[in-house]
Amino acid sequence: MSLLMLIFIHVIVIVTAAIICGNIMERLGQPNIIGELLGGILVGPVALFLFSIPFGDHPLLEYWNPDQIEREITILIDIGMVMVMLIAGLGTELEELIKSSRYSLSTAVGGVIFPFLLGYGTGRLFHYEWITCLFLGASLSITAVAVSAKSLYDLNLLRTRIGSTVMGAAVFDDVIGILILSLLLNIIKHAELPSLVNLAIIFSQSVAFLLISGVVGLRIVPRILNRLRLSKEFRLGSILLIVLTYAVAARISGLHEIIGAFVAGLILRKSLTNAEVEELVTWGFGFFGPLFFGWIGFVVRLHPLLNIFCYAVIAAACVGKIVGCGLGGVISGLSRKEALSVGVGMNGRGAVELVLAGVGLEYGVISHELFSIVVVMAFITTILTPIGLKATTRWMTETG
Numbered sequence: 001m002s003l004l005m006l007i008f009i010h011v012i013v014i015v016t017a018a019i020i021c022g023n024i025m026e027r028l029g030q031p032n033i034i035g036e037l038l039g040g041i042l043v044g045p046v047a048l049f050l051f052s053i054p055f056g057d058h059p060l061l062e063y064w065n066p067d068q069i070e071r072e073i074t075i076l077i078d079i080g081m082v083m084v085m086l087i088a089g090l091g092t093e094l095e096e097l098i099k100s101s102r103y104s105l106s107t108a109v110g111g112v113i114f115p116f117l118l119g120y121g122t123g124r125l126f127h128y129e130w131i132t133c134l135f136l137g138a139s140l141s142i143t144a145v146a147v148s149a150k151s152l153y154d155l156n157l158l159r160t161r162i163g164s165t166v167m168g169a170a171v172f173d174d175v176i177g178i179l180i181l182s183l184l185l186n187i188i189k190h191a192e193l194p195s196l197v198n199l200a201i202i203f204s205q206s207v208a209f210l211l212i213s214g215v216v217g218l219r220i221v222p223r224i225l226n227r228l229r230l231s232k233e234f235r236l237g238s239i240l241l242i243v244l245t246y247a248v249a250a251r252i253s254g255l256h257e258i259i260g261a262f263v264a265g266l267i268l269r270k271s272l273t274n275a276e277v278e279e280l281v282t283w284g285f286g287f288f289g290p291l292f293f294g295w296i297g298f299v300v301r302l303h304p305l306l307n308i309f310c311y312a313v314i315a316a317a318c319v320g321k322i323v324g325c326g327l328g329g330v331i332s333g334l335s336r337k338e339a340l341s342v343g344v345g346m347n348g349r350g351a352v353e354l355v356l357a358g359v360g361l362e363y364g365v366i367s368h369e370l371f372s373i374v375v376v377m378a379f380i381t382t383i384l385t386p387i388g389l390k391a392t393t394r395w396m397t398e399t400g
Contacts, residue, residue: 006069010073010298014044014290014298015287017039017040017043018036018290021036021038025038031151031390032154033147036290036293037296037382038297043298051064066299070299076288080292082258082261084150084288084292085146085258087149087153087265088158089263089266090272092158092164092167092262096160097164097168097266100168103165103334104172105172106331107328107329107334107339107346108176108325108328110324111173111325113324114324115140115316116140117137117320118316118319119141120133120137121133122309122312125312126312131365132366135184135360136313136366138180139349139353139356139377140316140321140349140353141176142173142353143173143347144348144353147385148167148385152345153285155390162338165334165338165342166342166345169342170346171259171262174259175207177353179199182202205253206253208253213263221268221271222271225238225272235276239268239276243261243264243265246260247260247261248260296378300379304372309373310377314377317347317349318381318384321381325339325342325343326342326343337392337396337399347381347384347388348381348382348384348385349382357374
């Protein structure tokens, strides 16, 4: 079977399962992201297990291994993340985001420090080397902003103070994540910390992108779209080109490309018609969203759940992120209930932290078993985020 055909079959099965399970969850009153993740699990590890019972190590199982197509399908997965973040940006009020920035910074800092320390301490408790524990702590400390964005979108919270605080904190979180990655790479490559000058350059590049893209985008992008008399097709194409340009610029500045897509969505919102927004949402959450979240469920392997250390890592990740973000939110002026909701909304993993763990695996600092545990942790926290966010916001509403 050709590689292209194998990719097509995987995409068809994963997206179909994710859409069906997502719709079932939506009818049950749950965020459809949960169904999309479960759909990926059903056609991935669950299907492999059930098939192996009567057939054993059948040659067909080799074709249903994510390792066979992971490098090639990653391109589609990355596009899926970009589309999810574009829609999150379109659904977020820029004014509310700016107003909530005073809550976001302390929330992000607390949400990085606490899980990092708990992750490091948990690793040391189980007798891992200090450098391995650094990577473990870093992997627990970074929020998967796409997970938070989709959960907030499903629950109609993007335009609330909670939603704006989470999205703002996620941007700061990504900047901190890049700095942590730089620190760890220098440690394992050169056995020393990077200079303050290098860290200052990395931080300045990230801040410069956010400021320049915001100012230039708000002044130039709307004029371009409003003055150019384009057909519907060319206008939509121009919008996607702007989004991709922002994604590339973010990557060049050292940030993740999904931050660029989010900023592009913020800037484009007032220049787009409701019909154009609906079309982008249809593409994003109709195909790329189910593919992205379905793939997360598809690639997870459940054998680490037999390891007690896996549960310790999951507990450290959840407690560290919720408590850290919650304390940061309270310190900045959020109510305790709002701070709890923000902490829960920031609890998902599944993007930059897996890159960090992958770097550790590449350099031999993290074992394959520990990497699998980090992947399971990312999946569990991704599942818990929409469930917990719905529960905390309902509790806020009921108790006032």
